[in-house]
Amino acid sequence: MSLAATAAGPVAPPPRAARWAEASLPWTGVAAAALLWELSARLRHSPFFPPLTAALGTVARMIRDGSLPSHVAVSAFRGLSGFAVAITLGVPAGLWLGHRAPRLHAAAEPLLRVASQVNPFALMSVFLLVFGGGEVVKVMAVGWVALWPILFCTVSGAAAVDPQLVKAARSLAASPAAVTWRVVLPAAAPAVFAGLRLATGLVFFVLVAAEMLGATRGVGWLVHSSAMNYQVAGIFAGALAVVGLGLGLQRAVRAAEDRLFPRQAADADATAVRILDLRDVRPRAALAAALVALAVAGAGWAETRRVLAHDRAVMTDPAAAPAEPSPGAGPR
Amino acid sequence: MSARRPLPRGGELLPTLRVVDPVFVPPLHAVLVELSRLWRAGQLAHHTALSAGRALGGFAAAVALGTPLGFLLAGPWPRLRRALLPLLDLAAQLNPVVLFHVVMLFLGIGEAAKVFIIAWLCTATIATSALAGVAALDPQLLRIGRAFALGPGRLFLRVVLPAAAPALFTGLRLAAGQACVMLVGAEMMGASSGLGWFVVQSQESYHAPRIFAGAVVITALALLADAVLKRVEGGLVTWTPSVDERWALLGHAGRARTDAPADRVIGAAGSAPAPRGPERQEDAPPVRALEVANVRRR
Amino acid sequence: MSLRSIDPAQPDAAVKIAVRGISHAYRLRKPREGKREFLALDSLNFEVGDGEFVAVVGPSGCGKSTLLDILSGLATPSRGEIHIDGHAVTGPTLDRGIVLQGYALFPWRTTRQNVEFGLEAKGVPRSERRAISDRFTRLVGLTGFEDRLPHELSGGMKQRVALARALAYDPGVLLMDEPFAAVDAQTREVLQDELLRIWSETRKTVILVTHSIEEAIYLADRVVVLSANPGRVRDIVAVDLPRPRTPALRTGDRFVRLRHRIWELLQNDDAAPPSLVTEDAVAAR
Numbered sequence: 001m002s003l004a005a006t007a008a009g010p011v012a013p014p015p016r017a018a019r020w021a022e023a024s025l026p027w028t029g030v031a032a033a034a035l036l037w038e039l040s041a042r043l044r045h046s047p048f049f050p051p052l053t054a055a056l057g058t059v060a061r062m063i064r065d066g067s068l069p070s071h072v073a074v075s076a077f078r079g080l081s082g083f084a085v086a087i088t089l090g091v092p093a094g095l096w097l098g099h100r101a102p103r104l105h106a107a108a109e110p111l112l113r114v115a116s117q118v119n120p121f122a123l124m125s126v127f128l129l130v131f132g133g134g135e136v137v138k139v140m141a142v143g144w145v146a147l148w149p150i151l152f153c154t155v156s157g158a159a160a161v162d163p164q165l166v167k168a169a170r171s172l173a174a175s176p177a178a179v180t181w182r183v184v185l186p187a188a189a190p191a192v193f194a195g196l197r198l199a200t201g202l203v204f205f206v207l208v209a210a211e212m213l214g215a216t217r218g219v220g221w222l223v224h225s226s227a228m229n230y231q232v233a234g235i236f237a238g239a240l241a242v243v244g245l246g247l248g249l250q251r252a253v254r255a256a257e258d259r260l261f262p263r264q265a266a267d268a269d270a271t272a273v274r275i276l277d278l279r280d281v282r283p284r285a286a287l288a289a290a291l292v293a294l295a296v297a298g299a300g301w302a303e304t305r306r307v308l309a310h311d312r313a314v315m316t317d318p319a320a321a322p323a324e325p326s327p328g329a330g331p332r
Numbered sequence: 333m334s335a336r337r338p339l340p341r342g343g344e345l346l347p348t349l350r351v352v353d354p355v356f357v358p359p360l361h362a363v364l365v366e367l368s369r370l371w372r373a374g375q376l377a378h379h380t381a382l383s384a385g386r387a388l389g390g391f392a393a394a395v396a397l398g399t400p401l402g403f404l405l406a407g408p409w410p411r412l413r414r415a416l417l418p419l420l421d422l423a424a425q426l427n428p429v430v431l432f433h434v435v436m437l438f439l440g441i442g443e444a445a446k447v448f449i450i451a452w453l454c455t456a457t458i459a460t461s462a463l464a465g466v467a468a469l470d471p472q473l474l475r476i477g478r479a480f481a482l483g484p485g486r487l488f489l490r491v492v493l494p495a496a497a498p499a500l501f502t503g504l505r506l507a508a509g510q511a512c513v514m515l516v517g518a519e520m521m522g523a524s525s526g527l528g529w530f531v532v533q534s535q536e537s538y539h540a541p542r543i544f545a546g547a548v549v550i551t552a553l554a555l556l557a558d559a560v561l562k563r564v565e566g567g568l569v570t571w572t573p574s575v576d577e578r579w580a581l582l583g584h585a586g587r588a589r590t591d592a593p594a595d596r597v598i599g600a601a602g603s604a605p606a607p608r609g610p611e612r613q614e615d616a617p618p619v620r621a622l623e624v625a626n627v628r629r630r
Numbered sequence: 631m632s633l634r635s636i637d638p639a640q641p642d643a644a645v646k647i648a649v650r651g652i653s654h655a656y657r658l659r660k661p662r663e664g665k666r667e668f669l670a671l672d673s674l675n676f677e678v679g680d681g682e683f684v685a686v687v688g689p690s691g692c693g694k695s696t697l698l699d700i701l702s703g704l705a706t707p708s709r710g711e712i713h714i715d716g717h718a719v720t721g722p723t724l725d726r727g728i729v730l731q732g733y734a735l736f737p738w739r740t741t742r743q744n745v746e747f748g749l750e751a752k753g754v755p756r757s758e759r760r761a762i763s764d765r766f767t768r769l770v771g772l773t774g775f776e777d778r779l780p781h782e783l784s785g786g787m788k789q790r791v792a793l794a795r796a797l798a799y800d801p802g803v804l805l806m807d808e809p810f811a812a813v814d815a816q817t818r819e820v821l822q823d824e825l826l827r828i829w830s831e832t833r834k835t836v837i838l839v840t841h842s843i844e845e846a847i848y849l850a851d852r853v854v855v856l857s858a859n860p861g862r863v864r865d866i867v868a869v870d871l872p873r874p875r876t877p878a879l880r881t882g883d884r885f886v887r888l889r890h891r892i893w894e895l896l897q898n899d900d901a902a903p904p905s906l907v908t909e910d911a912v913a914a915r
Contacts, residue, residue, distance in 0.1 A: 029419035117509065117554045121516045121528065122547035125535040129543060130357060209429045209517045213532075220429070224521075227433035235437075239430045246425065472734040479702050480751045481722045490747075494738040571738045571779050 050232055058233035059240060068222075070303055072241050075218040077300025078135065079207045079245065080293070082142025086199060090147045091192060094154025099184045100176070105155060116148040120206050121213070128214055135304065138210045145206045149198035157191025158184050193257045200253055204246045217307050219245070256289065358541045366541035367548060376530070380549055383527040386443060387515045387557075390450025394507060398455040399500065402462025403492075408484075424456035432518055441522040450514050454507035461503020465496030498572050501565040508561055512554040527553075646835045647678040647701070647803065652710035654696055669860040670696045674710070676854055676866060683829060683836045685846035686854045689896060693861030694839040698807045701837060702728050714803060724752050727796030727834075731808040733788040735780040741767060741791050742776040748799035766794040769828055786817040790824070797832060806838040810845065819877070822848060826875055843896075847888050848875055855895045864895050 034052060041051035050058075062068035097105040120141055127137045161184050169183045185192075211220025219241045226234025358366075370376040405413050405420070432449045439445040469492065477491040519528025527550050534542035652674040655667045670693040678684050688694055699705035701712060703722040712719040714726070727748070735744050745763040754762065767776055770790040780788055789809060796804060809825075810818045822845060829836060840846050846853045847869055855864040869888060871879055879885050 027418070028415050030422060033419065114551070114555060117512075117551055117558065119513055119516045119547065119550045119554065121513070121520055122531055122543075122550045125520075125531045125543050126357075126547060129535055129538065129540060205427060205429065208427050209521070212429065212521055223430050223433055227436065230437065232434070232437070235430065235434055239427065239434075242427045242430055243425060246427070470732075470734070472730055472732045473736065475704065476728065476730060476734040478704055479722050479726070479728045480748055481724055482751060486751075491736070494736070497738070569738075571781060 055236040059237045073300045073303035085143035086146035090150035098155035098158025146199035150195040153195025157188030161187040363544040367545040390447045393451040394454030398458030402459035406466035446518045457507040465499030644680045646680040648713040672860040685850035687846040688856030692856040692858035726803045727801040729806045745794045766798045770794045785813045804834045804836045
C-alpha cells in the first residue's frame with residue numbers, strides 16, 4: 001500500500017459507476033425539481049398546473065407556428081438596443097469622470113448614487129406619461145437600468161488605472177485623447193466588463209416588466225397575457241424564452257471578455273493587472289462578432305416593425321387581420 | 333439688499349423654459365406641494381406604510397433564510413454544494429417578474445405573493461454573497477484558527493463569520509435595493525394598494541404631479557433603506573477601508589478578485605468608517621520612524 | 631556528518647520535542663511521471679531540547695512548511711510520530727503557538743483582541759485577560775497600539791502582534807514559519823533582535839523555519855539543514871556563537887564560516903537523486 005494510503009485510504013481510481021455518479025451530482029437537484037413538477041401535476045389535475053411534458057409541447061408548437069420567435073425577436077431588439085445605449089453613454093462618461101474629471105466625480109457622486117436608486121418602474125411610469133407608449137420608452141427603461149452599473153464600474157476602473165502607465169504614455173508625448181483611448185480604456189477594461197456583466201442581469205429583468213406594463217408584443221407581454229388568461233403553458237413558454245435571452249446575452253458578454261483577455265492560469269494571481277491589448281483583438285473575429293450583434297438587432301427591429309404595423313392594421317380594420325394563433329391556446 | 337428673483341432651479345428650469353411640456357413634467361414646487369398635500373391627507377402615508385411593510389417582510393424572511401443557506405452551501409460538504417448550487421443558480425436566474433405571475437396564479441394578489449417574490453429574489457442574492465464571502469476567506473486565517481485548537485463550531489463563529497461579514501453586508505445592501513425595485517414592480521402588476529399601485533393609478537389618470545410625488549417617495553424609501561443598512565454595516569464592520577464596494581464585489585464574484593487600488597479609490601469616494609493607516613509594506617515614513625523609535629526606547 | 635541529537639554541551643537538558651521518522655507524501659491528482667504520490671518529507675529524525683532555539687533551513691520545496699504543519703498538529707504525517715513533553719502529537723493544542731509568514735491577524739479584531747484570542751480559546755476569565763494581553767503587548771513593544779486595527783499597522787508591527795498573540799497563552803513551544811519573509815530587510819533585522827530579546831525573556835522552545843541562512847545562524851542554537859525533493863535532514867549544525875547575539879557578530883569570522891558550511895550543505899545535494907515513491911517501492915520495504 002502506498003505511503004499516502006496508510007494515512008488516507010486506497011489510492012486506486014474509483015470504479016466507473018462512482019465516477020459517473022459524481023459527475024451527475026450537479027444535475028440531481030434540477031432533475032428532482034423537474035420530476036416533482038411532472039408527478040405532482042399529473043396527480044393533481046388542475047387547469048392551472050399542466051405537467052412539464054404538456055408545457056414543453058406547447059412551447060414546441062409555438063416555435064413551429066412562429067409566434068414565439070416573433071416575441072423573442074422583438075424583445076431581443078429592445079433589450080439589445082437599451083444595452084447598447086447604456087454602453088454608449090456609460091463607458092465614455094465613466095472614463096471621463098474617472099480619469100479626466102475626478103474632482104467633478106467626487107462632487108457629483110452623491111447625486112449619481114441617488115439617481116441610481118430611482119426606481120426604474122416609477123421612472124417608467126414617468127416615461128410612459130411623457131413619451132406615451134412605444135418602443136422608445138422600453139428602450140429607455142432598459143438603458144437607464146443598465147447605465148448605472150456600467151457607469152460606476154467604469155469610473156472605478158478608470159480611476160484605478162496605475163498612474164505609472166499614464167505617466168509613461170504622457171512621457172511619450174501622447175495626446176490626452178490618445179492616453180484615454182490607448183491606456184486608460186484597456187487598463188480599465190476588466191472593470192468595464194464587470195459592469196457589463198452586472199448590467200446583463202438587469203436588462204431582461206426590467207424589459208420583461210416594461211413589456212408587461214405597456215406593450216402588445218414581446219416575451220413580457222406574452223407572460224403577462226398568458227397569466228391573465230390563466231394559461232400556464234404560455235407563461236412557461238415566455239419564461240423559457242426569457243431565460244434563453246438572458247443566458248444568450250450573458251454568454252455573449254462572457255465570450256467577448258474571454259476573447260479579449262488571454263486565458264490565464266486557473267489560480268490566477270489576483271494581484272496581476274489584466275490589461276486589454278487591443279492588438280490582440282483579431283480583426284476578423286471582432287468584425288464577425290459585431291456583424292452577428294447587428295444581425296440579431298436588425299432582425300429584431302424588422303420583426304418589431306412588422307408586428308407593430310400588423311397591430312396597427314388590426315386596430316383600424318379588424319376584418320383585415322389574418323388569423324393568428326393565440327399564445328396560450330393548446331393542451332391545458 | 334434688493335430683492336432678486338431667485339434663479340429657477342434645475343427641476344424648475346425644464347418646464348419653465350417649455351423644453352418639456354409642464355403638463356407632463358411639472359415643475360418641482362408643484363410636485364412638492366402635491367406631495368405634502370397627499371401626505372397630510374394620509375393617503376400617501378397609508379400606501380407607504382403598506383409598501384414598506386411588504387418590503388420589510390420579504391427582506392427579513394430573505395435574511396433569515398439566505399444567510400444560513402449561504403453558509404451551509406459554503407460548508408465542508410462538497411457533495412451538498414455540488415448538488416444544490418446549480419439549483420441556487422437556476423433560482424437566481426429565473427426572471428422574478430415572470431415568477432411573480434406564476435406565484436400570483438397560486439397566491440392571488442394579496443400580501444403573500446409580494447412578500448414571497450421579494451423574499452425569493454433577496455434570498456438568492458444574500459445566499460450568493462454569503463457564499464462568496466466564505467470563498468474569499470484568507471486560508472491563513474483558517475490555518476491560524478485551527479492552530480488555536482478551535483472546534484468546527486467555534487471556528488465558524490469566531491473566524492469564518494466575521495471574515496465573511498463584509499461580503500455578507502454588501503449582499504444585504506444589494507438585496508435591499510432589489511427588494512425596493514421588485515416591490516414597486518410587483519405592486520404595479522398585481523396589487524390594489526401600495527406605492528406602485530398608486531403610481532400606476534396616477535399614470536392612468538394622467539395626474540402628473542402625483543406620479544412624480546409617488547416616484548419621489550419610492551426613491552426616498554430606497555435611499556432610507558440603504559442609509560440604514562450602511563449605518564448598521566459601518567457599526568458592525570469596522571475593519572475594511574473600503575466599505576462602499578457593492579458593484580465591484582458582485583461583479584467579480586466568480587472571476588478574478590478586484591484590483592486592490594480600485595478598493596481604495598471607491599473607498600475614498602464613498603465613506604470609510606475606520607481611519608485608514610498604511611496598508612502596504614512601503615510604510616508611510618512617520619509610522620516606521622515610530623516603530624524604530626519604539627525599539628530604541630528599550 | 632552524523633545526525634546529532636541534543637546539544638552535547640547540555641546532555642542533561644530535557645528533550646522537549648522528539649521528531650521520529652516523520653515522512654509525508656501527498657497524493658497527486660494528476661500522476662506525474664507515472665507516479666501518483668509526491669514524497670514531501672522522508673524519515674526526519676531530530677530532537678529539540680527544552681528552551682532551545684532551533685532553525686530549520688532549506689531550499690524551496692523541501693517541505694519546511696509541511697514539517698511545521700505536522701509539528702503544530704494541523705497535518706497528520708503519513709508515517710512517524712512527534713512527541714512533545716513525552717506526549718504524542720495528534721492534533722493542534724494550546725501547548726503550541728504558531729506565527730505565520732503572512733501574519734494572519736484577524737482583521738476585525740484590534741491588537742488587544744488579537745492578542746487575547748488565545749486566552750479566550752484557553753478559557754481565561756475576562757478579568758485577567760486584559761492584564762495578560764497588555765503585558766505581552768508591552769513585551770513586543772507595541773504599547774499604545776492596543777486599539778489599532780491590523781490594517782492600520784505596518785508589516786513589522788503586524789508581525790509583532792502575531793508574536794504576542796502566539797505567546798500570550800503561554801504555550802511551551804513556539805513554531806514560526808518564515809515569519810520575517812514579508813517585511814523589508816531593515817525591519818527584518820530589527821525584528822530578529824526583538825525576537826531574541828523576547829525569547830530570552832520568555833525562554834520558550836522555538837522552531838523557526840526560514841529561507842535565510844544568515845537568519846538561521848543569527849537566531850538559533852542549532853540549525854537543521856534540509857535537502858529538497860524529498861525533504862531529508864542533511865545535517866544539524868551547532869551554532870557556537872556567544873549569546874546574547876549582537877549585530878556585530880554577523881560580520882565575524884565564525885559567522886561567515888558557519889554560513890559557508892551550511893551553504894555548501896545546501897548546494898551539494900547530489901547524494902540522493904530526487905525520488906517519487908511508487909506503490910511498489912514502498913510495498914517492497
